[in-house]
Amino acid sequence: MDKTTIMVVDDSPFASKQIKDIVEENGYEVIGYAKNGEEGIKMYEELHPDIVILDIIMPGIDGLETAQILKKNDPKATIMMLSSLCDAGTLEEVRSIGVKYLIPKPWEDDVLLATLELLKKQRESQK
Amino acid sequence: MTDMEVSEIFDDAFVSVTGRLASLNLDKMDDGIKDGDKIIGSISAKGKFNAHIVCEISPAVYEYIIYKMTRGAAIPAMEKVLYINEYLNIVCGYALSKINNELGGASRLTVPVFCYDMRSLKKEEDGEQRVALNYETEKGKICVSVYY
Numbered sequence: 001m002d003k004t005t006i007m008v009v010d011d012s013p014f015a016s017k018q019i020k021d022i023v024e025e026n027g028y029e030v031i032g033y034a035k036n037g038e039e040g041i042k043m044y045e046e047l048h049p050d051i052v053i054l055d056i057i058m059p060g061i062d063g064l065e066t067a068q069i070l071k072k073n074d075p076k077a078t079i080m081m082l083s084s085l086c087d088a089g090t091l092e093e094v095r096s097i098g099v100k101y102l103i104p105k106p107w108e109d110d111v112l113l114a115t116l117e118l119l120k121k122q123r124e125s126q127k
Numbered sequence: 128m129t130d131m132e133v134s135e136i137f138d139d140a141f142v143s144v145t146g147r148l149a150s151l152n153l154d155k156m157d158d159g160i161k162d163g164d165k166i167i168g169s170i171s172a173k174g175k176f177n178a179h180i181v182c183e184i185s186p187a188v189y190e191y192i193i194y195k196m197t198r199g200a201a202i203p204a205m206e207k208v209l210y211i212n213e214y215l216n217i218v219c220g221y222a223l224s225k226i227n228n229e230l231g232g233a234s235r236l237t238v239p240v241f242c243y244d245m246r247s248l249k250k251e252e253d254g255e256q257r258v259a260l261n262y263e264t265e266k267g268k269i270c271v272s273v274y275y
Contacts, residue, residue, distance in 0.1 A: 011238070012213040013206060014196050057216055059238045084220020085236060087227035104224075105217050106147055 003029040004120050007049035009040035009066060011058045015082065015105065019053060022109050028116065037061030041069050044077070051119050056083035056090070067097045076126065078119050082107065128176070128229065134258045137180075137273055140222035141260065145269070148214060149195040151188070153262035159270040160185060168215045168241040174234030176226045178275035180219055184211075185267025212239040 006028050008016050020030045032047045034040035036058050044052065052070065056063035063081055070077045079099045083090065086104040094102045101115050142153050165183045172178040184192075193202070193210045202210070216239055227234055260271040 012209060012216075013202075014210050014213045017197075057220070057236050057238065062235075084217040085224055085227075086220075087224040087233075089227055089231075089233040090224070093233070105220065106144065 003027060004051060004116075004123075005029050005031045005047070005049045006051050006053060006116075007032040007034065007040070007043060007047055008053045009034045009037065009043075009058070009063070010053070010055035010082065011035050012055065015055065019112070022112060023116065026113055026116075037063065037066035037069075040066055041073070044070055044074070050078060050123055051116065052077060052079045054079055054081050056081060056085060064093060064097065067094075067099050071098050078123050080115055080119060128226065130256060130258050132229070133226075133256075133273055133275065134260065136225050137222045137258065137271060138260055140218050140225075141262065141269065141271060144214075144218045144221055145192070145264075148217065149192040151191065151195075151264045151266065153264055153269065156261050156263045156268075159183070159259070159261050160268050166211075166241060168211060168239055170215050170219050170239040171237040172219070172223050172226075172234045172275075173237065174227075175230050175232030176223065176234040176275065178273055180215075181272045181274070182215055183268075183270040185269075188264055188267040188269055191266045208241050211241055215239040215241075 006023055008019050008030060010016050016033050031049055032043045034043045038060055054063045054067055067079050081094050081099055081102045082105055084105040086102055091102050103112055103115060145151050145153055160183050164186050166189045168182045170180050189211060192214055193207050196210045219236055223234055223236060255274050258273040262269045
């Protein structure tokens with residue numbers, strides 16, 4: 001069975017490396033990293049990952065705007081957002097874009113993995 | 128928000144996140160870092176809560192936080208600043224999330240900036256309030272000023 005593919009969009013090498021380590025130990029494959037929103041939008045078109053893990057606070061286009069563009073270009077894009085900013089207003093904003101999950105930084109690995117599993121099942125049920 | 132509330136929220140954020148990311152205990156102290164060796168980071172909150180947060184770190188603490196975040200892996204000097212930016216982003220995001228929930232409105236953080244020259248970062252403005260938090264750790268000092 002093919003592995004679920006993931007693209008990470010985060011300007012922090014700390015987050016990117018931690019995500020790679022934890023998800024690859026658990027059967028996912030990270031197929032691309034982008035350091036900002038612009039790069040992430042281009043990379044998505046090339047790689048078509050199953051799931052995008054997207055940071056909110058980034059230089060240039062932030063994660064919220066990036067998610068909006070990704071969803072506009074591909075309404076089926078499956079996105080999980082990560083941020084140190086996890087208040088009720090930010091969560092509402094994330095949901096208004098059509099993204100269900102916002103994981104707080106620093107994250108708990110089991111929360112990250114459980115959320116990925118939910119997204120994976122959601123994608124499979126849409127096929 | 129009162130000075131006391133802002134102080135408590137940022138104190139909780141620095142103590143909790145530094146403990147979690149770098150396994151460093153922060154003990155409050157009265158004095159800031161005297162002139163000399165220090166690395167200075169800055170990040171701003173914009174929106175319902177407007178603030179400018181300046182964080183001064185002893186070089187040994189700076190290196191230690193990065194060491195713990197990379198789990199001891201060697202990284203190029205130029206990449207170090209990206210790790211410390213993420214540290215400041217996570218600490219201040221943690222604090223701002225609580226403030227946003229308290230105030231019932233959205234504020235966003237800018238991308239952090241680190242440098243060696245305080246003058247390029249912050250000029251106090253008239254009428255601005257300032258909360259200062261000074262910490263001692265086993266590796267050196269962390270001093271935080273929140274202007275809002």
